[in-house]
Amino acid sequence: MSVPSETFKSLVKAAAEQVIASAPELTSLDQAIGDGDHGTNMKRGCEAVLGKLDAISAQPLDEALKMIGKTLVMTVGGASGPLYGSFFLAAGEALSHDKHLPDDLADVFGSAVNAVSARGRSQVGEKTMLDVLVPVLETLKTAAGQPDLIARVRTTATEAVERTAPMQATKGRASFLGARSVGHVDPGARSSCVLVQAVCAGLEARA
Amino acid sequence: MSVPSETFKSLVKAAAEQVIASAPELTSLDQAIGDGDHGTNMKRGCEAVLGKLDAISAQPLDEALKMIGKTLVMTVGGASGPLYGSFFLAAGEALSHDKHLPDDLADVFGSAVNAVSARGRSQVGEKTMLDVLVPVLETLKTAAGQPDLIARVRTTATEAVERTAPMQATKGRASFLGARSVGHVDPGARSSCVLVQAVCAGLEARA
Amino acid sequence: MKKFINAVDNVLGESLDGFAAAHADLVTLGAERKFVRRRELNRSKVALISGGGSGHEPLHAGFVGHGMLDAACPGQVFTSPTPDQIVEAAQAVAGDAGVLFIVKNYAGDRMNFEMAAEIAEGRTATIVTDDDVAVEKSTYSIGRRGVAGTLIVEKIVGAAAEKGADLATCVALGERVNARTRSMGVALTSCTVPAAGTPTFALGEDEMEMGVGIHGEPGRRRVKLAQADAIASEMTTAIADDLAAPAGSEALLLVNGFGGTPTIELYLMYNAARRMLEQRGLRIARSLVGSYVTSLDMAGCSLTVSLLDAETTALWDAPVRTAALKW
């Protein structure tokens, strides 16, 4: 596994910065149906990743992703920490086992999404980050190799976030609200979308 | 000492009811420079007096006044309980010792005011009920026997209350406010005025 | 936001430093404030470790000490601690008898403790508390929340561990206590998470939230503000219906303030709740009234009823020496 390119570093940077910029929005979404800390949690984790970005980027790609995962696990806390942590740990793990980018992107992303689902004992439709991550995975599979892949991923992510609004949560804190969770976008779905959009924007800028 | 007349009973009733009706105003004055309980305290005491009014009125006048004093002491609490209690106890005591109404009114009232001053270790000018009681006593002395005595007492009491506003309190809770007590009427001065006015109004109605 | 703080990012650290300094006779702080542990360790017993988001003080750090927890891992405000905190706490306090994690049933707490258990060396076991009857078990796959009943599990299992109970015995006991414990909470105001800076939810002057947890999340229903008796009646009915205890059962009644409710009101609620529970045939044999499992500055309270037997009564009565509970 080769050391990641400058592109990788700038994508991580852009994604982390984008999440940090979105922290107030994520917190206010979490105030509506959660406990009001999702923005702060993600900000803390992303700042920790930025603080280690040189060290992370000096690693082979698989190790770099695992380092991101570990950093998130150790700094985010809450539900989102273990979930995003598991996502990146599993992505790195997949790359350590004969998977390669960009060819195996859908496979690697799939392993990462499965890790979230396993750690959270959750599935699509429960009003969580999986309701963005799973549709994005589907698009990565169905549109693999297409010239408009990035554009389609972006549309998928944006639409998927909005589709969490009418859902009733059955996982995470919002589930305690019962029917009152309906009508609000899920904060974790939004943060997943922010991450996906930031990476897509970075790739587009370099395309 | 003879059993008090129906007039006495109706005066006590009117005074107590008037204080009860003024309770919200007394409380809000006490919120400004005290702890917001003067209205509730006086109301509790006056209700207790009303509850015993038949028993009180069945006593000789001196004992009746002492019973009022005792009732106030046992039910009002706070600073105003011992002070108003001492006022009526001393008035009754004076009547037990060769003083008679209406001739010795100023004397009896003077003993009552002295008792307040002694119990409170306070004097006129400290922004307390004494700043109404002492001027009223002066008028009782100077205007004794005059046909407009009642009217003059009423004017004295009303003006005296207003004169507490510019004073800085040096006794009672308001003293802890230092210069911030300036600009507010003293709640105890107001309740004294309410009592005096109610008695005067009752006497006028019978005149 | 009106709080005694310097900077929102330092609230937890400064508060923990104060806690450790004020109770230096009982506890010490781990490196980087990752955990609070007993000052005097006893590595021959089962080590009890709890933790969770901060903002619930004195839970859990206030329950570290003889007869209760060995260590507590404070997460950020309302945010579960991270696995490294838990693992390092276990390293610091555990011996051969193993570690028991006491975890409130929240996705974040469960996942972080789970990751810690995967990493930690030595034997570990976990009890998950889920005493909140406001959450209907059947409908939500995640199950009920763990709230103030956690204190009772920590006290009773803590006493057993202190007496030398082994890991399996502690687990069985904790599960038994948890299964006989029910809570319900009500909020009169929202709390304000320091980092958020604004109240988590807005309530009208004549409204309250019924069925809240302890993270400032809105409750199950927003209803009109009611008198104490009506509130206590709804809560005790929900609890007693769910417990379905035989008449004459002995119980512990915990009236717990959420941080912004004064003691005078808690005792008034205790008075109402006790009367109602006794009317339902329970005998209130033990009581605890105070703000023990809080939601920052929220005005509100929870009622917890835990059925007692001779063994758990004796364990509840056993000596405890922590910052927040001492007898």
Next chain:
Amino acid sequence: MKKFINAVDNVLGESLDGFAAAHADLVTLGAERKFVRRRELNRSKVALISGGGSGHEPLHAGFVGHGMLDAACPGQVFTSPTPDQIVEAAQAVAGDAGVLFIVKNYAGDRMNFEMAAEIAEGRTATIVTDDDVAVEKSTYSIGRRGVAGTLIVEKIVGAAAEKGADLATCVALGERVNARTRSMGVALTSCTVPAAGTPTFALGEDEMEMGVGIHGEPGRRRVKLAQADAIASEMTTAIADDLAAPAGSEALLLVNGFGGTPTIELYLMYNAARRMLEQRGLRIARSLVGSYVTSLDMAGCSLTVSLLDAETTALWDAPVRTAALKW
């Protein structure tokens, strides 16, 4: 007004009933709820009786028990108890060693206890506490208020009385402790007296009241909301300047919440205050952090510093078994 109450006139009675029921092992209630007394009396010792307006819970009823008070007389909210309450409490608990009244320096408290002392049979003595440095002694003839330092006087004199000290010794000790104790309070919000129904004063979102007492009365100055360190600095400076203790003096630091301030913030304030006092040369040898002398639901806190010597330290450490303090 958002409170757990049924009717404003019943708040005190219902809360006292709850208190007495929850702590039936420690206390019983006098007829007509005129006082709270120890369950187990010891009539051979000096009887310590305190009291004052309610709304400061757990003060004073929460301090009734072995090693502290023999009885407490609760007045209506923020209203001194009446003489009959005090006299009946004395009758219920006192023996030949006499009665010591511990009275906070407020006109109402002093006058009611004074009338009680005039009526009561047997030997009585009175200690008046006046620890509040927010009130400048010289300017106001009534002197300083008695606030949270009262707890310290009650604990230390309580321990001495328990050990058999006679009335004169208790008076001298209490006066010594009071003379070495200073407090100052700050309010972030007003409290709401139930019977009044509205906050006693209105504070803007960016304002606080410096130098408040414990009756919801406004403070000496309304100032802009400041950070915890700035607040602690003003308070510790006022206290330490007034104490003027030689460097190296040992002290007890009490950080006391007013009822609406959560524990996490109290420990943060403790952390700041301790650091500042140590910089001024004091050694913080004992600590107490919690809401012990409250003003209903007021958000705010007070700092109290009490200089210790070997004797008072030992008396502070002596066992105490009350509803609110136990060790």
